[in-house]
Amino acid sequence: MNIAFIGLGNMGAPMASNLVKAGHSVTVFDLVESAIQALESEGASRAESAEAAARGVEVIISMLPAGAHVKGLYLGRDGAPGLLDVLDGKPLLIDASTISPDDARTVGAAAAERGLSYLDAPVSGGVGGARAGTLTFIVGGDAAGFEQARPVLEAMGKNIFHAGETGAGQVAKICNNMLLGILMSGTAEALALGVKNGMDPAVLSEIMKQSSGGNWALNVYNPWPGVMEGSAASRDYQGGFLTDLMAKDLGLAWELALGSKSSVPMGSQARNLFALHSAQGHGGLDFSSIQKLYRAGE
Ligand code: NAD
Numbered sequence: 001m002n003i004a005f006i007g008l009g010n011m012g013a014p015m016a017s018n019l020v021k022a023g024h025s026v027t028v029f030d031l032v033e034s035a036i037q038a039l040e041s042e043g044a045s046r047a048e049s050a051e052a053a054a055r056g057v058e059v060i061i062s063m064l065p066a067g068a069h070v071k072g073l074y075l076g077r078d079g080a081p082g083l084l085d086v087l088d089g090k091p092l093l094i095d096a097s098t099i100s101p102d103d104a105r106t107v108g109a110a111a112a113e114r115g116l117s118y119l120d121a122p123v124s125g126g127v128g129g130a131r132a133g134t135l136t137f138i139v140g141g142d143a144a145g146f147e148q149a150r151p152v153l154e155a156m157g158k159n160i161f162h163a164g165e166t167g168a169g170q171v172a173k174i175c176n177n178m179l180l181g182i183l184m185s186g187t188a189e190a191l192a193l194g195v196k197n198g199m200d201p202a203v204l205s206e207i208m209k210q211s212s213g214g215n216w217a218l219n220v221y222n223p224w225p226g227v228m229e230g231s232a233a234s235r236d237y238q239g240g241f242l243t244d245l246m247a248k249d250l251g252l253a254w255e256l257a258l259g260s261k262s263s264v265p266m267g268s269q270a271r272n273l274f275a276l277h278s279a280q281g282h283g284g285l286d287f288s289s290i291q292k293l294y295r296a297g298e
Pocket of ligand 1: 006011031032050099124241
């Protein structure tokens with residue numbers, strides 16, 4: 001298929017790369033030139049703008065930081081037209097970013113007015129999953145669009161879920177990431193407590209993994225440096241899933257809770273922890289660096 005891929009960051013780059021490897025014809029665009037060049041060297045075609053990338057394609061995939069970027073791309077910003085204003089043909093629109101369900105519904109409704117299918121398709125699985133092509137896609141949108149998207153998503157992911165109507169993918173993803181934020185901070189807290197009381201972090205991790213404290217953060221994303229080979233913690237928390245993005249997702253969970261009169265005391269606590277960690281200058285580190293917050297003064 002002819003696919004446009006917009007947003008080649010920590011996640012988008014390996015996802016676009018897997019589409020190229022699967023034999024799709026992929027045209028890429030990012031605001032960062034070096035990101036475009038890296039994909040070009042892997043066989044993608046370059047475009048000088050999102051509009052140029054989207055010209056004549058069957059599918060457009062976006063992987064951008066937050067809702068403002070996604071709305072800017074599709075609806076336009078500062079008086080400039082968005083993709084929806086300039087598209088030729090009827091490409092399927094797939095946004096894999098994590099944004100608010102309301103923003104997804106806004107873009108979805110504008111797309112529907114122009115006769116286009118829009119899917120919110122946020123992902124889970126991290127940079128490792130993006131590289132390995134084993135991401136989980138959590139899709140909101142109409143069933144026909146979902147079936148059309150499935151073969152494309154299967155080139156980048158292993159588990160493809162249809163969560164419901166437009167926005168439902170984001171609701172499910174936000175619930176998942178609220179839980180992840182709670183699990184990561186809880187894991188960091190337990191490790192810090194054990195180490196302060198004489199435990200070796202690797203030994204403690206192994207014990208908890210085989211006990212009732214086992215969870216994804218501990219099992220595959222250990223936040224203590226040196227415990228897990230290849231983890232973000234073992235490369236000084238560089239790359240991965242940024243603290244600022246986790247803080248954003250916990251903010252989305254908080255908004256969702258406010259709007260639905262839900263109580264999320266654990267999620268609120270996690271949001272405050274990641275916001276504090278970011279305010280201390282760690283927003284650009286992987287989110288497992290929340291471990292540092294528990295090691296202050298060491
Ligand atoms: P990132 O910051 O590494 O990448 C975002 C990319 O978008 C950057 O390369 C940036 O230059 C580009 N960009 C921004 N505005 C643009 C525009 N108008 N046109 C073209 N390119 C533009 O972020 P990421 O880690 O790749 O995450 C992307 C999304 O996926 C976020 O919503 C995040 O919450 C979500 N997510 C991330 C992870 C992870 O582990 N990193 C996991 C699941 C979901």
